[in-house]
Amino acid sequence: MDYTNQIREIATRLFTEDKIDVFVGYRMTGFDDNQVPALIRDPKEVSQLVFTDKSVFNLTNYLKNEHTRNKRVGLVVKGCDSRSLNLLLTESQVKRDKLYVIGIACEGVIDEAGNKMQNCMECVVPDAVVYDEMVGTPKGKQGYQVNADIHELASKELVERRAYFEEIFENCIRCNACRHSCPMCYCAKCCIDQETSTLYNGANTKSSAFHALMTWSLHLAGRCVDCRNCEKACPSHLPLHLLHKWNERVIFENFQEHLAGVQEGDRGAFYKYSMQDPNDFIM
Ligand code: SF4
Ligand code: SF4
Ligand code: SF4
Ligand code: SF4
Structure with a gap:
Protein backbone atom coordinates (compact mmCIF):
# COMPACT_ATOMS: atom_id res chain seq x y z
CA MET A 1 0.00 0.00 0.00
CA ASP A 2 1.67 3.19 -1.18
CA TYR A 3 -0.56 6.19 -1.91
CA THR A 4 2.14 8.81 -1.44
CA ASN A 5 1.80 10.31 -4.93
CA GLN A 6 -1.98 10.49 -4.75
CA ILE A 7 -1.91 12.17 -1.33
CA ARG A 8 0.66 14.75 -2.48
CA GLU A 9 -1.37 15.52 -5.62
CA ILE A 10 -4.58 15.98 -3.64
CA ALA A 11 -2.89 18.17 -0.99
CA THR A 12 -1.29 20.33 -3.70
CA ARG A 13 -4.66 20.75 -5.41
CA LEU A 14 -6.40 21.68 -2.15
CA PHE A 15 -3.81 24.37 -1.37
CA THR A 16 -3.83 25.66 -4.95
CA GLU A 17 -7.62 25.94 -4.94
CA ASP A 18 -7.46 27.63 -1.50
CA LYS A 19 -9.72 24.98 0.04
CA ILE A 20 -7.61 24.28 3.14
CA ASP A 21 -5.43 26.10 5.68
CA VAL A 22 -3.68 23.01 6.98
CA PHE A 23 -3.20 19.44 5.77
CA VAL A 24 -2.87 16.65 8.32
CA GLY A 25 -1.00 13.64 6.93
CA TYR A 26 2.14 11.59 7.55
CA ARG A 27 5.85 12.22 6.99
CA MET A 28 8.98 10.18 7.65
CA THR A 29 10.57 10.65 11.07
CA GLY A 30 13.85 11.67 9.42
CA PHE A 31 15.91 9.23 11.47
CA ASP A 32 14.42 5.79 10.76
CA ASP A 33 11.87 4.24 8.40
CA ASN A 34 8.88 5.02 10.62
CA GLN A 35 6.41 7.85 10.18
CA VAL A 36 4.96 10.59 12.32
CA PRO A 37 1.94 12.83 11.84
CA ALA A 38 2.64 15.97 9.78
CA LEU A 39 0.74 19.26 9.90
CA ILE A 40 1.48 20.99 6.59
CA ARG A 41 0.60 24.67 6.27
CA ASP A 42 2.96 25.65 3.47
CA PRO A 43 2.22 24.14 0.03
CA LYS A 44 5.99 23.96 -0.54
CA GLU A 45 6.12 21.29 2.19
CA VAL A 46 3.61 18.96 0.51
CA SER A 47 6.53 16.89 -0.82
CA GLN A 48 7.13 15.74 2.78
CA LEU A 49 3.86 13.80 2.78
CA VAL A 50 3.86 10.02 2.53
CA PHE A 51 1.28 7.28 2.84
CA THR A 52 2.26 3.62 3.11
CA ASP A 53 1.61 0.65 5.38
CA LYS A 54 3.71 2.50 7.98
CA SER A 55 1.09 5.29 8.25
CA VAL A 56 -0.12 3.86 11.50
CA PHE A 57 -1.47 6.78 13.54
CA ASN A 58 -5.07 7.90 13.72
CA LEU A 59 -4.84 11.52 12.59
CA THR A 60 -8.32 12.48 13.74
CA ASN A 61 -6.68 12.98 17.14
CA TYR A 62 -5.26 16.19 15.66
CA LEU A 63 -8.74 17.62 15.16
CA LYS A 64 -8.81 18.42 18.88
CA ASN A 65 -5.50 20.25 18.49
CA GLU A 66 -5.51 24.06 18.59
CA HIS A 67 -3.56 24.12 15.29
CA THR A 68 -6.57 22.71 13.49
CA ARG A 69 -9.50 24.15 15.47
CA ASN A 70 -11.61 26.54 13.38
CA LYS A 71 -9.31 25.98 10.40
CA ARG A 72 -10.12 24.41 7.05
CA VAL A 73 -8.42 21.06 7.34
CA GLY A 74 -7.41 18.43 4.79
CA LEU A 75 -7.14 15.07 6.49
CA VAL A 76 -6.22 11.47 5.62
CA VAL A 77 -8.31 8.72 7.23
CA LYS A 78 -8.12 4.96 7.04
CA GLY A 79 -11.21 2.90 7.87
CA CYS A 80 -10.70 2.89 11.65
CA ASP A 81 -9.75 6.58 11.69
CA SER A 82 -12.85 7.50 9.71
CA ARG A 83 -15.01 5.79 12.34
CA SER A 84 -13.59 8.09 15.00
CA LEU A 85 -14.21 11.02 12.66
CA ASN A 86 -17.84 9.91 12.37
CA LEU A 87 -18.09 9.88 16.17
CA LEU A 88 -16.43 13.29 16.50
CA LEU A 89 -18.95 14.65 13.98
CA THR A 90 -21.84 13.00 15.80
CA GLU A 91 -20.60 14.30 19.16
CA SER A 92 -20.35 17.83 17.66
CA GLN A 93 -16.59 18.09 18.17
CA VAL A 94 -15.78 18.98 14.56
CA LYS A 95 -17.61 20.66 11.72
CA ARG A 96 -17.89 18.66 8.50
CA ASP A 97 -17.85 21.76 6.27
CA LYS A 98 -14.41 22.67 7.64
CA LEU A 99 -12.95 19.34 6.56
CA TYR A 100 -11.76 17.87 3.30
CA VAL A 101 -11.42 14.16 3.98
CA ILE A 102 -9.27 11.80 1.93
CA GLY A 103 -10.56 8.34 2.69
CA ILE A 104 -8.25 5.38 2.32
CA ALA A 105 -9.40 1.94 1.25
CA CYS A 106 -6.97 0.43 3.70
CA GLU A 107 -4.95 -2.75 3.19
CA GLY A 108 -3.60 -2.74 6.74
CA VAL A 109 -0.60 -1.24 8.48
CA ILE A 110 2.48 -2.90 9.94
CA ASP A 111 4.29 -2.66 13.25
CA GLU A 112 7.97 -1.82 13.74
CA ALA A 113 8.90 -5.48 13.24
CA GLY A 114 7.17 -5.46 9.85
CA ASN A 115 4.20 -7.59 10.92
CA LYS A 116 0.63 -6.70 10.03
CA MET A 117 -0.96 -5.24 13.14
CA GLN A 118 -3.43 -7.38 15.04
CA ASN A 119 -6.30 -4.88 14.62
CA CYS A 120 -5.73 -4.99 10.85
CA MET A 121 -5.90 -8.79 10.81
CA GLU A 122 -9.39 -8.58 12.30
CA CYS A 123 -10.50 -5.27 10.74
CA VAL A 124 -14.24 -5.10 10.04
CA VAL A 125 -14.26 -1.73 8.26
CA PRO A 126 -11.07 -1.25 6.20
CA ASP A 127 -12.56 1.34 3.83
CA ALA A 128 -13.10 4.87 5.08
CA VAL A 129 -16.76 5.44 5.90
CA VAL A 130 -16.65 9.24 5.65
CA TYR A 131 -14.66 10.98 2.90
CA ASP A 132 -14.70 13.56 0.12
CA GLU A 133 -12.58 11.43 -2.11
CA MET A 134 -11.43 7.85 -1.80
CA VAL A 135 -7.97 6.50 -2.58
CA GLY A 136 -7.44 2.79 -3.21
CA THR A 137 -9.81 -0.03 -4.06
CA PRO A 138 -12.57 -0.57 -1.47
CA LYS A 139 -13.05 -4.17 -0.36
CA GLY A 140 -16.19 -3.72 1.72
CA LYS A 141 -17.20 -4.62 5.24
CA GLN A 142 -15.64 -7.77 6.69
CA GLY A 143 -17.06 -10.21 9.24
CA TYR A 144 -16.64 -9.47 12.95
CA GLN A 145 -13.96 -11.59 14.62
CA VAL A 146 -13.04 -12.06 18.24
CA ASN A 147 -9.30 -12.55 18.66
S1 SF4 B 1 -1.40 2.84 30.24
FE1 SF4 B 1 0.56 3.44 29.35
S2 SF4 B 1 0.10 5.37 28.30
FE2 SF4 B 1 -1.57 5.00 29.71
S3 SF4 B 1 -1.04 6.10 31.57
FE3 SF4 B 1 -0.28 3.99 31.81
S4 SF4 B 1 1.82 4.02 31.08
FE4 SF4 B 1 0.86 5.91 30.35
S1 SF4 C 1 -13.74 10.45 27.91
FE1 SF4 C 1 -13.19 10.05 30.07
S2 SF4 C 1 -11.09 9.37 29.99
FE2 SF4 C 1 -11.49 10.38 28.04
S3 SF4 C 1 -10.87 12.54 28.30
FE3 SF4 C 1 -13.04 12.40 28.82
S4 SF4 C 1 -13.10 12.07 31.03
FE4 SF4 C 1 -11.02 11.59 30.34
S1 SF4 D 1 -7.94 2.06 20.19
FE1 SF4 D 1 -9.80 2.95 21.06
S2 SF4 D 1 -9.16 3.75 23.05
FE2 SF4 D 1 -7.31 3.44 21.82
S3 SF4 D 1 -6.94 5.39 20.81
FE3 SF4 D 1 -8.15 4.18 19.40
S4 SF4 D 1 -10.27 4.76 19.85
FE4 SF4 D 1 -9.03 5.43 21.58
S1 SF4 E 1 -6.78 -2.42 8.26
FE1 SF4 E 1 -8.44 -1.57 9.46
S2 SF4 E 1 -7.67 -1.41 11.54
FE2 SF4 E 1 -5.89 -1.62 10.18
S3 SF4 E 1 -5.29 0.51 9.78
FE3 SF4 E 1 -6.59 -0.18 8.12
S4 SF4 E 1 -8.65 0.51 8.69
FE4 SF4 E 1 -7.38 0.59 10.54
Missing part, protein backbone atom coordinates in the same frame (compact mmCIF):
# COMPACT_ATOMS: atom_id res chain seq x y z
CA ALA A 148 -7.78 -15.49 20.52
CA ASP A 149 -6.46 -13.21 23.29
CA ILE A 150 -10.00 -12.11 24.12
CA HIS A 151 -11.21 -15.73 24.11
CA GLU A 152 -8.38 -16.53 26.50
CA LEU A 153 -9.40 -13.66 28.76
CA ALA A 154 -13.00 -14.82 28.66
CA SER A 155 -11.94 -18.28 29.77
CA LYS A 156 -10.62 -16.85 33.06
CA GLU A 157 -12.76 -16.49 36.17
CA LEU A 158 -13.66 -12.93 37.20
CA VAL A 159 -11.14 -12.89 40.08
CA GLU A 160 -8.47 -14.28 37.80
CA ARG A 161 -9.17 -11.58 35.23
CA ARG A 162 -8.98 -8.88 37.86
CA ALA A 163 -5.66 -10.27 39.16
CA TYR A 164 -4.34 -10.39 35.60
CA PHE A 165 -5.15 -6.73 34.92
CA GLU A 166 -3.89 -5.64 38.34
CA GLU A 167 -0.60 -7.32 37.58
CA ILE A 168 -0.04 -5.88 34.11
CA PHE A 169 -1.24 -2.39 35.14
CA GLU A 170 1.45 -2.29 37.82
CA ASN A 171 3.69 -1.13 34.99
CA CYS A 172 1.49 1.89 34.25
CA ILE A 173 3.31 5.13 35.08
CA ARG A 174 0.15 7.29 34.90
CA CYS A 175 1.60 9.37 32.09
CA ASN A 176 -1.85 9.64 30.41
CA ALA A 177 -0.31 9.27 26.95
CA CYS A 178 -3.06 6.73 26.22
CA ARG A 179 -5.93 9.09 26.76
CA HIS A 180 -4.12 12.04 25.14
CA SER A 181 -3.56 9.95 22.01
CA CYS A 182 -7.17 8.78 21.82
CA PRO A 183 -9.29 10.85 19.43
CA MET A 184 -12.38 10.04 21.50
CA CYS A 185 -10.83 11.52 24.67
CA TYR A 186 -11.30 15.24 24.20
CA CYS A 187 -12.63 16.38 27.61
CA ALA A 188 -10.96 19.63 28.70
CA LYS A 189 -10.79 18.36 32.24
CA CYS A 190 -10.42 14.62 32.36
CA CYS A 191 -11.53 12.74 35.45
CA ILE A 192 -8.49 10.46 35.35
CA ASP A 193 -5.91 13.20 34.91
CA GLN A 194 -3.31 13.12 37.67
CA GLU A 195 -2.97 16.88 37.98
CA THR A 196 -6.62 17.76 38.32
CA SER A 197 -8.40 14.66 39.46
CA THR A 198 -10.11 14.74 42.80
CA LEU A 199 -11.12 11.15 42.09
CA TYR A 200 -7.53 9.90 42.12
CA ASN A 201 -5.93 12.74 44.03
CA GLY A 202 -2.74 12.63 41.99
CA ALA A 203 -1.72 9.36 43.55
CA ASN A 204 0.44 7.10 41.40
CA THR A 205 -0.22 3.81 43.09
CA LYS A 206 -0.98 0.32 41.85
CA SER A 207 -4.61 0.82 42.77
CA SER A 208 -4.88 4.28 41.16
CA ALA A 209 -3.49 3.00 37.86
CA PHE A 210 -5.91 0.08 37.85
CA HIS A 211 -8.90 2.32 38.58
CA ALA A 212 -7.83 4.99 36.12
CA LEU A 213 -7.45 2.51 33.25
CA MET A 214 -10.70 0.73 34.07
CA THR A 215 -12.54 4.08 34.23
CA TRP A 216 -10.92 5.17 30.99
CA SER A 217 -11.90 1.97 29.21
CA LEU A 218 -15.52 2.41 30.31
CA HIS A 219 -15.54 5.94 28.87
CA LEU A 220 -14.51 4.36 25.58
CA ALA A 221 -17.03 1.52 25.75
CA GLY A 222 -19.03 1.64 22.53
CA ARG A 223 -16.84 4.52 21.29
CA CYS A 224 -13.48 2.83 20.73
CA VAL A 225 -12.73 2.28 17.04
CA ASP A 226 -9.75 -0.07 17.58
CA CYS A 227 -7.21 2.23 15.95
CA ARG A 228 -4.68 1.42 18.72
CA ASN A 229 -3.31 4.96 18.90
CA CYS A 230 -3.37 4.54 22.69
CA GLU A 231 -1.37 1.33 22.65
CA LYS A 232 1.22 2.77 20.27
CA ALA A 233 1.68 5.73 22.61
CA CYS A 234 2.05 3.71 25.81
CA PRO A 235 5.67 3.84 27.02
CA SER A 236 5.07 0.75 29.15
CA HIS A 237 3.79 -1.23 26.13
CA LEU A 238 0.65 -2.28 27.99
CA PRO A 239 -1.88 -4.38 26.03
CA LEU A 240 -4.60 -1.75 26.33
CA HIS A 241 -6.57 -3.28 23.48
CA LEU A 242 -7.59 -6.09 25.82
CA LEU A 243 -9.76 -3.65 27.76
CA HIS A 244 -11.29 -2.06 24.70
CA LYS A 245 -11.76 -5.25 22.71
CA TRP A 246 -13.37 -6.89 25.71
CA ASN A 247 -15.92 -4.05 25.92
CA GLU A 248 -16.35 -4.07 22.15
CA ARG A 249 -17.23 -7.77 22.17
CA VAL A 250 -19.73 -7.42 25.05
CA ILE A 251 -21.38 -4.48 23.30
CA PHE A 252 -21.39 -6.17 19.88
CA GLU A 253 -23.11 -9.22 21.37
CA ASN A 254 -25.62 -7.32 23.51
CA PHE A 255 -26.38 -4.10 21.61
CA GLN A 256 -27.52 -5.21 18.18
CA GLU A 257 -24.02 -5.77 16.79
CA HIS A 258 -22.99 -2.21 17.52
CA LEU A 259 -19.54 -1.15 16.31
CA ALA A 260 -18.44 2.39 17.05
CA GLY A 261 -18.60 5.02 14.34
CA VAL A 262 -19.55 2.80 11.43
CA GLN A 263 -22.82 4.61 10.77
CA GLU A 264 -22.94 8.36 10.32
CA GLY A 265 -24.99 9.96 13.10
CA ASP A 266 -24.97 6.80 15.19
CA ARG A 267 -24.82 8.04 18.77
CA GLY A 268 -23.49 4.90 20.35
CA ALA A 269 -24.40 1.62 21.89
CA PHE A 270 -26.31 2.93 24.88
CA TYR A 271 -28.76 4.80 22.64
CA LYS A 272 -29.66 1.49 21.00
CA TYR A 273 -31.73 0.26 23.91
CA SER A 274 -34.43 -2.15 22.91
CA MET A 275 -36.87 -4.24 24.96
CA GLN A 276 -35.56 -7.24 23.04
CA ASP A 277 -31.97 -6.74 24.24
CA PRO A 278 -30.61 -9.64 26.29
CA ASN A 279 -30.13 -8.61 29.90
CA ASP A 280 -28.20 -11.51 31.30
CA PHE A 281 -25.09 -9.35 31.63
CA ILE A 282 -26.93 -6.80 33.79
CA MET A 283 -26.47 -7.33 37.49
Whole structure:
Protein backbone atom coordinates (compact mmCIF):
# COMPACT_ATOMS: atom_id res chain seq x y z
CA MET A 1 0.00 0.00 0.00
CA ASP A 2 1.67 3.19 -1.18
CA TYR A 3 -0.56 6.19 -1.91
CA THR A 4 2.14 8.81 -1.44
CA ASN A 5 1.80 10.31 -4.93
CA GLN A 6 -1.98 10.49 -4.75
CA ILE A 7 -1.91 12.17 -1.33
CA ARG A 8 0.66 14.75 -2.48
CA GLU A 9 -1.37 15.52 -5.62
CA ILE A 10 -4.58 15.98 -3.64
CA ALA A 11 -2.89 18.17 -0.99
CA THR A 12 -1.29 20.33 -3.70
CA ARG A 13 -4.66 20.75 -5.41
CA LEU A 14 -6.40 21.68 -2.15
CA PHE A 15 -3.81 24.37 -1.37
CA THR A 16 -3.83 25.66 -4.95
CA GLU A 17 -7.62 25.94 -4.94
CA ASP A 18 -7.46 27.63 -1.50
CA LYS A 19 -9.72 24.98 0.04
CA ILE A 20 -7.61 24.28 3.14
CA ASP A 21 -5.43 26.10 5.68
CA VAL A 22 -3.68 23.01 6.98
CA PHE A 23 -3.20 19.44 5.77
CA VAL A 24 -2.87 16.65 8.32
CA GLY A 25 -1.00 13.64 6.93
CA TYR A 26 2.14 11.59 7.55
CA ARG A 27 5.85 12.22 6.99
CA MET A 28 8.98 10.18 7.65
CA THR A 29 10.57 10.65 11.07
CA GLY A 30 13.85 11.67 9.42
CA PHE A 31 15.91 9.23 11.47
CA ASP A 32 14.42 5.79 10.76
CA ASP A 33 11.87 4.24 8.40
CA ASN A 34 8.88 5.02 10.62
CA GLN A 35 6.41 7.85 10.18
CA VAL A 36 4.96 10.59 12.32
CA PRO A 37 1.94 12.83 11.84
CA ALA A 38 2.64 15.97 9.78
CA LEU A 39 0.74 19.26 9.90
CA ILE A 40 1.48 20.99 6.59
CA ARG A 41 0.60 24.67 6.27
CA ASP A 42 2.96 25.65 3.47
CA PRO A 43 2.22 24.14 0.03
CA LYS A 44 5.99 23.96 -0.54
CA GLU A 45 6.12 21.29 2.19
CA VAL A 46 3.61 18.96 0.51
CA SER A 47 6.53 16.89 -0.82
CA GLN A 48 7.13 15.74 2.78
CA LEU A 49 3.86 13.80 2.78
CA VAL A 50 3.86 10.02 2.53
CA PHE A 51 1.28 7.28 2.84
CA THR A 52 2.26 3.62 3.11
CA ASP A 53 1.61 0.65 5.38
CA LYS A 54 3.71 2.50 7.98
CA SER A 55 1.09 5.29 8.25
CA VAL A 56 -0.12 3.86 11.50
CA PHE A 57 -1.47 6.78 13.54
CA ASN A 58 -5.07 7.90 13.72
CA LEU A 59 -4.84 11.52 12.59
CA THR A 60 -8.32 12.48 13.74
CA ASN A 61 -6.68 12.98 17.14
CA TYR A 62 -5.26 16.19 15.66
CA LEU A 63 -8.74 17.62 15.16
CA LYS A 64 -8.81 18.42 18.88
CA ASN A 65 -5.50 20.25 18.49
CA GLU A 66 -5.51 24.06 18.59
CA HIS A 67 -3.56 24.12 15.29
CA THR A 68 -6.57 22.71 13.49
CA ARG A 69 -9.50 24.15 15.47
CA ASN A 70 -11.61 26.54 13.38
CA LYS A 71 -9.31 25.98 10.40
CA ARG A 72 -10.12 24.41 7.05
CA VAL A 73 -8.42 21.06 7.34
CA GLY A 74 -7.41 18.43 4.79
CA LEU A 75 -7.14 15.07 6.49
CA VAL A 76 -6.22 11.47 5.62
CA VAL A 77 -8.31 8.72 7.23
CA LYS A 78 -8.12 4.96 7.04
CA GLY A 79 -11.21 2.90 7.87
CA CYS A 80 -10.70 2.89 11.65
CA ASP A 81 -9.75 6.58 11.69
CA SER A 82 -12.85 7.50 9.71
CA ARG A 83 -15.01 5.79 12.34
CA SER A 84 -13.59 8.09 15.00
CA LEU A 85 -14.21 11.02 12.66
CA ASN A 86 -17.84 9.91 12.37
CA LEU A 87 -18.09 9.88 16.17
CA LEU A 88 -16.43 13.29 16.50
CA LEU A 89 -18.95 14.65 13.98
CA THR A 90 -21.84 13.00 15.80
CA GLU A 91 -20.60 14.30 19.16
CA SER A 92 -20.35 17.83 17.66
CA GLN A 93 -16.59 18.09 18.17
CA VAL A 94 -15.78 18.98 14.56
CA LYS A 95 -17.61 20.66 11.72
CA ARG A 96 -17.89 18.66 8.50
CA ASP A 97 -17.85 21.76 6.27
CA LYS A 98 -14.41 22.67 7.64
CA LEU A 99 -12.95 19.34 6.56
CA TYR A 100 -11.76 17.87 3.30
CA VAL A 101 -11.42 14.16 3.98
CA ILE A 102 -9.27 11.80 1.93
CA GLY A 103 -10.56 8.34 2.69
CA ILE A 104 -8.25 5.38 2.32
CA ALA A 105 -9.40 1.94 1.25
CA CYS A 106 -6.97 0.43 3.70
CA GLU A 107 -4.95 -2.75 3.19
CA GLY A 108 -3.60 -2.74 6.74
CA VAL A 109 -0.60 -1.24 8.48
CA ILE A 110 2.48 -2.90 9.94
CA ASP A 111 4.29 -2.66 13.25
CA GLU A 112 7.97 -1.82 13.74
CA ALA A 113 8.90 -5.48 13.24
CA GLY A 114 7.17 -5.46 9.85
CA ASN A 115 4.20 -7.59 10.92
CA LYS A 116 0.63 -6.70 10.03
CA MET A 117 -0.96 -5.24 13.14
CA GLN A 118 -3.43 -7.38 15.04
CA ASN A 119 -6.30 -4.88 14.62
CA CYS A 120 -5.73 -4.99 10.85
CA MET A 121 -5.90 -8.79 10.81
CA GLU A 122 -9.39 -8.58 12.30
CA CYS A 123 -10.50 -5.27 10.74
CA VAL A 124 -14.24 -5.10 10.04
CA VAL A 125 -14.26 -1.73 8.26
CA PRO A 126 -11.07 -1.25 6.20
CA ASP A 127 -12.56 1.34 3.83
CA ALA A 128 -13.10 4.87 5.08
CA VAL A 129 -16.76 5.44 5.90
CA VAL A 130 -16.65 9.24 5.65
CA TYR A 131 -14.66 10.98 2.90
CA ASP A 132 -14.70 13.56 0.12
CA GLU A 133 -12.58 11.43 -2.11
CA MET A 134 -11.43 7.85 -1.80
CA VAL A 135 -7.97 6.50 -2.58
CA GLY A 136 -7.44 2.79 -3.21
CA THR A 137 -9.81 -0.03 -4.06
CA PRO A 138 -12.57 -0.57 -1.47
CA LYS A 139 -13.05 -4.17 -0.36
CA GLY A 140 -16.19 -3.72 1.72
CA LYS A 141 -17.20 -4.62 5.24
CA GLN A 142 -15.64 -7.77 6.69
CA GLY A 143 -17.06 -10.21 9.24
CA TYR A 144 -16.64 -9.47 12.95
CA GLN A 145 -13.96 -11.59 14.62
CA VAL A 146 -13.04 -12.06 18.24
CA ASN A 147 -9.30 -12.55 18.66
CA ALA A 148 -7.78 -15.49 20.52
CA ASP A 149 -6.46 -13.21 23.29
CA ILE A 150 -10.00 -12.11 24.12
CA HIS A 151 -11.21 -15.73 24.11
CA GLU A 152 -8.38 -16.53 26.50
CA LEU A 153 -9.40 -13.66 28.76
CA ALA A 154 -13.00 -14.82 28.66
CA SER A 155 -11.94 -18.28 29.77
CA LYS A 156 -10.62 -16.85 33.06
CA GLU A 157 -12.76 -16.49 36.17
CA LEU A 158 -13.66 -12.93 37.20
CA VAL A 159 -11.14 -12.89 40.08
CA GLU A 160 -8.47 -14.28 37.80
CA ARG A 161 -9.17 -11.58 35.23
CA ARG A 162 -8.98 -8.88 37.86
CA ALA A 163 -5.66 -10.27 39.16
CA TYR A 164 -4.34 -10.39 35.60
CA PHE A 165 -5.15 -6.73 34.92
CA GLU A 166 -3.89 -5.64 38.34
CA GLU A 167 -0.60 -7.32 37.58
CA ILE A 168 -0.04 -5.88 34.11
CA PHE A 169 -1.24 -2.39 35.14
CA GLU A 170 1.45 -2.29 37.82
CA ASN A 171 3.69 -1.13 34.99
CA CYS A 172 1.49 1.89 34.25
CA ILE A 173 3.31 5.13 35.08
CA ARG A 174 0.15 7.29 34.90
CA CYS A 175 1.60 9.37 32.09
CA ASN A 176 -1.85 9.64 30.41
CA ALA A 177 -0.31 9.27 26.95
CA CYS A 178 -3.06 6.73 26.22
CA ARG A 179 -5.93 9.09 26.76
CA HIS A 180 -4.12 12.04 25.14
CA SER A 181 -3.56 9.95 22.01
CA CYS A 182 -7.17 8.78 21.82
CA PRO A 183 -9.29 10.85 19.43
CA MET A 184 -12.38 10.04 21.50
CA CYS A 185 -10.83 11.52 24.67
CA TYR A 186 -11.30 15.24 24.20
CA CYS A 187 -12.63 16.38 27.61
CA ALA A 188 -10.96 19.63 28.70
CA LYS A 189 -10.79 18.36 32.24
CA CYS A 190 -10.42 14.62 32.36
CA CYS A 191 -11.53 12.74 35.45
CA ILE A 192 -8.49 10.46 35.35
CA ASP A 193 -5.91 13.20 34.91
CA GLN A 194 -3.31 13.12 37.67
CA GLU A 195 -2.97 16.88 37.98
CA THR A 196 -6.62 17.76 38.32
CA SER A 197 -8.40 14.66 39.46
CA THR A 198 -10.11 14.74 42.80
CA LEU A 199 -11.12 11.15 42.09
CA TYR A 200 -7.53 9.90 42.12
CA ASN A 201 -5.93 12.74 44.03
CA GLY A 202 -2.74 12.63 41.99
CA ALA A 203 -1.72 9.36 43.55
CA ASN A 204 0.44 7.10 41.40
CA THR A 205 -0.22 3.81 43.09
CA LYS A 206 -0.98 0.32 41.85
CA SER A 207 -4.61 0.82 42.77
CA SER A 208 -4.88 4.28 41.16
CA ALA A 209 -3.49 3.00 37.86
CA PHE A 210 -5.91 0.08 37.85
CA HIS A 211 -8.90 2.32 38.58
CA ALA A 212 -7.83 4.99 36.12
CA LEU A 213 -7.45 2.51 33.25
CA MET A 214 -10.70 0.73 34.07
CA THR A 215 -12.54 4.08 34.23
CA TRP A 216 -10.92 5.17 30.99
CA SER A 217 -11.90 1.97 29.21
CA LEU A 218 -15.52 2.41 30.31
CA HIS A 219 -15.54 5.94 28.87
CA LEU A 220 -14.51 4.36 25.58
CA ALA A 221 -17.03 1.52 25.75
CA GLY A 222 -19.03 1.64 22.53
CA ARG A 223 -16.84 4.52 21.29
CA CYS A 224 -13.48 2.83 20.73
CA VAL A 225 -12.73 2.28 17.04
CA ASP A 226 -9.75 -0.07 17.58
CA CYS A 227 -7.21 2.23 15.95
CA ARG A 228 -4.68 1.42 18.72
CA ASN A 229 -3.31 4.96 18.90
CA CYS A 230 -3.37 4.54 22.69
CA GLU A 231 -1.37 1.33 22.65
CA LYS A 232 1.22 2.77 20.27
CA ALA A 233 1.68 5.73 22.61
CA CYS A 234 2.05 3.71 25.81
CA PRO A 235 5.67 3.84 27.02
CA SER A 236 5.07 0.75 29.15
CA HIS A 237 3.79 -1.23 26.13
CA LEU A 238 0.65 -2.28 27.99
CA PRO A 239 -1.88 -4.38 26.03
CA LEU A 240 -4.60 -1.75 26.33
CA HIS A 241 -6.57 -3.28 23.48
CA LEU A 242 -7.59 -6.09 25.82
CA LEU A 243 -9.76 -3.65 27.76
CA HIS A 244 -11.29 -2.06 24.70
CA LYS A 245 -11.76 -5.25 22.71
CA TRP A 246 -13.37 -6.89 25.71
CA ASN A 247 -15.92 -4.05 25.92
CA GLU A 248 -16.35 -4.07 22.15
CA ARG A 249 -17.23 -7.77 22.17
CA VAL A 250 -19.73 -7.42 25.05
CA ILE A 251 -21.38 -4.48 23.30
CA PHE A 252 -21.39 -6.17 19.88
CA GLU A 253 -23.11 -9.22 21.37
CA ASN A 254 -25.62 -7.32 23.51
CA PHE A 255 -26.38 -4.10 21.61
CA GLN A 256 -27.52 -5.21 18.18
CA GLU A 257 -24.02 -5.77 16.79
CA HIS A 258 -22.99 -2.21 17.52
CA LEU A 259 -19.54 -1.15 16.31
CA ALA A 260 -18.44 2.39 17.05
CA GLY A 261 -18.60 5.02 14.34
CA VAL A 262 -19.55 2.80 11.43
CA GLN A 263 -22.82 4.61 10.77
CA GLU A 264 -22.94 8.36 10.32
CA GLY A 265 -24.99 9.96 13.10
CA ASP A 266 -24.97 6.80 15.19
CA ARG A 267 -24.82 8.04 18.77
CA GLY A 268 -23.49 4.90 20.35
CA ALA A 269 -24.40 1.62 21.89
CA PHE A 270 -26.31 2.93 24.88
CA TYR A 271 -28.76 4.80 22.64
CA LYS A 272 -29.66 1.49 21.00
CA TYR A 273 -31.73 0.26 23.91
CA SER A 274 -34.43 -2.15 22.91
CA MET A 275 -36.87 -4.24 24.96
CA GLN A 276 -35.56 -7.24 23.04
CA ASP A 277 -31.97 -6.74 24.24
CA PRO A 278 -30.61 -9.64 26.29
CA ASN A 279 -30.13 -8.61 29.90
CA ASP A 280 -28.20 -11.51 31.30
CA PHE A 281 -25.09 -9.35 31.63
CA ILE A 282 -26.93 -6.80 33.79
CA MET A 283 -26.47 -7.33 37.49
S1 SF4 B 1 -7.67 -1.41 11.54
FE1 SF4 B 1 -8.44 -1.57 9.46
S2 SF4 B 1 -8.65 0.51 8.69
FE2 SF4 B 1 -7.38 0.59 10.54
S3 SF4 B 1 -5.29 0.51 9.78
FE3 SF4 B 1 -5.89 -1.62 10.18
S4 SF4 B 1 -6.78 -2.42 8.26
FE4 SF4 B 1 -6.59 -0.18 8.12
S1 SF4 C 1 -9.16 3.75 23.05
FE1 SF4 C 1 -7.31 3.44 21.82
S2 SF4 C 1 -7.94 2.06 20.19
FE2 SF4 C 1 -9.80 2.95 21.06
S3 SF4 C 1 -10.27 4.76 19.85
FE3 SF4 C 1 -9.03 5.43 21.58
S4 SF4 C 1 -6.94 5.39 20.81
FE4 SF4 C 1 -8.15 4.18 19.40
S1 SF4 D 1 -11.09 9.37 29.99
FE1 SF4 D 1 -13.19 10.05 30.07
S2 SF4 D 1 -13.10 12.07 31.03
FE2 SF4 D 1 -11.02 11.59 30.34
S3 SF4 D 1 -10.87 12.54 28.30
FE3 SF4 D 1 -11.49 10.38 28.04
S4 SF4 D 1 -13.74 10.45 27.91
FE4 SF4 D 1 -13.04 12.40 28.82
S1 SF4 E 1 0.10 5.37 28.30
FE1 SF4 E 1 0.56 3.44 29.35
S2 SF4 E 1 1.82 4.02 31.08
FE2 SF4 E 1 0.86 5.91 30.35
S3 SF4 E 1 -1.04 6.10 31.57
FE3 SF4 E 1 -1.57 5.00 29.71
S4 SF4 E 1 -1.40 2.84 30.24
FE4 SF4 E 1 -0.28 3.99 31.81
